[in-house]
Amino acid sequence: xxxxxxxxxxxxxxxxxxxxxxxxxxxxxxxxxxxxxxxxxxxxxxxxxxxxxxxxxxxxxxxxxxxxxxxxxxxxxxxxxxxxxxxxxxxxxxxxxxxxxxxxxxxxxxxxxxxxxxxxxxxxxxxxxxxxxxxxxxxxxxxxxxxxxxxxxxxxxxxxxxxxxxxxxxxxxxxxxxxxxxxxxxxxxxxxxxxxxxxxxxxxxxxxxxxxxxxxxxxxxxxxxxxxxxxxxxxxxxxxxxxxxxxxxxxxxxxxxxxxxxxxxxxxxxxxxxxxxxxxxxxxxxxxxxxxxxxxxxxxxxxxxxxxxxxxxxxxxxxxxxxxxxxxxxxxxxxxxxxxxxxxxxxxxxxxxxxxxxxxxxxxxxxxxxxxxxxxxxxxxxxxxxxxxxxxxxxxxxxxxxxxxxxxxxxxxxxxxxxxxxxxxxxxxxxxxxxxxxxxxxxxxxxxxxxxxx
Numbered sequence: 001x002x003x004x005x006x007x008x009x010x011x012x013x014x015x016x017x018x019x020x021x022x023x024x025x026x027x028x029x030x031x032x033x034x035x036x037x038x039x040x041x042x043x044x045x046x047x048x049x050x051x052x053x054x055x056x057x058x059x060x061x062x063x064x065x066x067x068x069x070x071x072x073x074x075x076x077x078x079x080x081x082x083x084x085x086x087x088x089x090x091x092x093x094x095x096x097x098x099x100x101x102x103x104x105x106x107x108x109x110x111x112x113x114x115x116x117x118x119x120x121x122x123x124x125x126x127x128x129x130x131x132x133x134x135x136x137x138x139x140x141x142x143x144x145x146x147x148x149x150x151x152x153x154x155x156x157x158x159x160x161x162x163x164x165x166x167x168x169x170x171x172x173x174x175x176x177x178x179x180x181x182x183x184x185x186x187x188x189x190x191x192x193x194x195x196x197x198x199x200x201x202x203x204x205x206x207x208x209x210x211x212x213x214x215x216x217x218x219x220x221x222x223x224x225x226x227x228x229x230x231x232x233x234x235x236x237x238x239x240x241x242x243x244x245x246x247x248x249x250x251x252x253x254x255x256x257x258x259x260x261x262x263x264x265x266x267x268x269x270x271x272x273x274x275x276x277x278x279x280x281x282x283x284x285x286x287x288x289x290x291x292x293x294x295x296x297x298x299x300x301x302x303x304x305x306x307x308x309x310x311x312x313x314x315x316x317x318x319x320x321x322x323x324x325x326x327x328x329x330x331x332x333x334x335x336x337x338x339x340x341x342x343x344x345x346x347x348x349x350x351x352x353x354x355x356x357x358x359x360x361x362x363x364x365x366x367x368x369x370x371x372x373x374x375x376x377x378x379x380x381x382x383x384x385x386x387x388x389x390x391x392x393x394x395x396x397x398x399x400x401x402x403x404x405x406x407x408x409x410x411x412x413x414x415x416x417x418x419x420x421x422x423x424x425x426x427x428x429x430x431x432x433x434x435x436x437x438x439x440x441x442x443x444x445x446x447x448x449x450x451x452x453x454x
Contacts (some may be wrong), residue, residue, distance in 0.1 A: 324358025
């Protein structure tokens with residue numbers, strides 16, 4: 001008998017003893033599913049549980065080895081009425097066995113199950129409708145992207161790059177994207193925070209001329225790489241950051257989960273988005289659309305309103321027509337939350353902390369609803385499916401914006417600029433005393449990004 005097999009027996013004996021000493025679980029039968037390319041998940045229908053935990057050990061038949069299920073590389077979440085435990089660390093093959101127990105808490109009482117076992121019989125890969133650029137196919141339910149932000153430097157992230165540019169149309173935000181002093185990694189999270197430009201470039205920064213040169217990730221003909229100050233066209237008063245997977249990971253259809261803490265502070269905007277990789281339907285006015293996984297303005301009076309869903313036009317009322325809203329008990333920037341967007345070939349589902357709060361259906365096609373709002377660029381979508389323009393490759397972006405001419409309506413109290421006015425950016429900066437005192441917890445914190453095939 002090998003040491004690993006003896007260890008498994010001792011583990012099972014100890015686990016049985018622990019089970020007998022606990023209140024026994026009585027409830028729905030758990031379900032086990034093997035994930036591809038690695039891992040497995042255990043799901044349990046929720047029956048009023050406040051917590052759910054899986055403990056156990058893996059036995060690998062071909063290697064005659066065992067491994068303890070540790071907390072590392074695991075995730076427990078609540079989705080669509082089920083508790084779900086996922087472990088992505090180990091590749092399972094036919095004959096491998098999972099021995100496990102579940103712990104739940106219901107109305108303050110802890111209970112433990114007897115030992116369950118699940119033996120892998122054969123590969124259960126069914127081809128998904130999800131498409132990943134560079135892959136022939138992916139399996140249903142498999143994790144296709146994972147970022148836990150456990151590194152300490154942006155250069156250590158192999159799937160991301162930092163945008164370096166002056167963002168322009170269609171929203172003309174009041175910030176520039178840079179990576180110096182705006183990106184850090186703290187306690188296993190990505191942190192993006194705004195910095196006043198005067199701290200980097202001095203008090204006379206407003207009329208600086210600046211050429212980003214070869215570092216620029218923007219488009220030269222869209223004036224995203226140079227800034228020439230003149231009159232009211234002043235240098236962006238705030239520096240922030242934005243990172244993207246565009247050069248490394250692009251996909252079509254899937255489920256994205258982001259655990260994040262949103263920024264607090266007037267006129268701050270989190271960017272947790274899916275953006276078009278190829279701009280198949282055009283690059284202006286959001287002709288190719290983008291999807292907001294989570295969006296809540298940082299103003300104290302607005303921070304309880306969470307939005308998610310597609311944006312298919314730069315102007316109202318169609319800009320917000322497809323977004324779904326959820327009012328929070330507290331501001332969404334008070335703590336971390338799990339934000340989920342499920343992107344399907346026939347619509348979008350939005351969840352927060354496992355609770356569904358909205359669905360978006362194209363019905364006869366987004367082109368029909370856009371025409372009702374006189375969105376002229378919607379004719380481009382006629383060459384696509386009913387989901388057009390959301391039927392092409394998209395990538396993940398995480399960032400932070402400030403102000404702009406489309407995100408905040410002019411009827412908001414204490415708004416220091418008018419949308420579309422030539423002095424909008426200058427007026428914002430000139431009224432710093434009205435908004436800067438609210439900038440206390442201004443950072444966007446992202447704990448992880450996980451994407452699954454449908």
